[in-house]
Amino acid sequence: MSFADSYLGRLRQLVGSRLVLVPGARIVIEREDGCILLHKRTDFDRWGLPGGSAEEGENIETIIIREVAEETGLAVRDVKPFAFGSDPRYETFEFPNGDRTQFFALIFYTRSFAGDAAVMDDESSAVGWFAPDALPDMLSNMARSVEAYLRFKKTGEFQMI
Incomplete structure (x- = not known):
C-alpha cells in the first residue's frame, strides 16, 4: 500500500503537515x-525497529504483523506487549517533508x-541483526x-516510556 492510499496519507491530504496524533x-x-x-529507514537515514501506524479496521496485533511483513518479509507469531511509548519528547517527529506526528505505540516482542x-518496501534501505550492546545509530524513540x-x-x- 502506498503512503497516499494509507489512512495517515488520506488524513494528511486533509490536515496538511499539522501535528497529528497517531496510534501504532x-x-x-x-x-x-x-x-x-x-x-x-529511508526518511531519516537511521535505524529503527519494524513497526508503523494503524489502518482503519485493524486491531493492534494486526498492525504489527502487517508492518513486519511489509517492511522485512518476516511472518511473526506469538507477539507480546512489553511497553508503551508515548513521551512527546521522544515520540514527536518532524519528517523531512514537514509533516509533524506524535506517536502512541504499543511495543511488542x-x-x-x-x-x-x-x-521489502521503499521505507527501508537495509535490514540487519544487531547485538543489543552493539546497536547502530538509531532514532531516539527506537533506542x-x-x-x-x-x-x-x-x-x-511492563515499561511506560
Whole structure:
C-alpha cells in the first residue's frame, strides 16, 4: 500500500503537515543468539525497529504483523506487549517533508518468526541483526524501546516510556 492510499496519507491530504496524533505499534524481534532485527529507514537515514501506524479496521496485533511483513518479509507469531511509548519528547517527529506526528505505540516482542529478513518496501534501505550492546545509530524513540525491552527482560515489568 502506498503512503497516499494509507489512512495517515488520506488524513494528511486533509490536515496538511499539522501535528497529528497517531496510534501504532513497533516490535523487538529477537533471534536465538540475542540479536535484534532493525531496518534502516529511508526518511531519516537511521535505524529503527519494524513497526508503523494503524489502518482503519485493524486491531493492534494486526498492525504489527502487517508492518513486519511489509517492511522485512518476516511472518511473526506469538507477539507480546512489553511497553508503551508515548513521551512527546521522544515520540514527536518532524519528517523531512514537514509533516509533524506524535506517536502512541504499543511495543511488542517476539522470538517466533518465519522467513528471511529482507528489504521489502521503499521505507527501508537495509535490514540487519544487531547485538543489543552493539546497536547502530538509531532514532531516539527506537533506542529507548530497545532499552525498555532489556529492562523488561530483567524485571518482567511492563515499561511506560
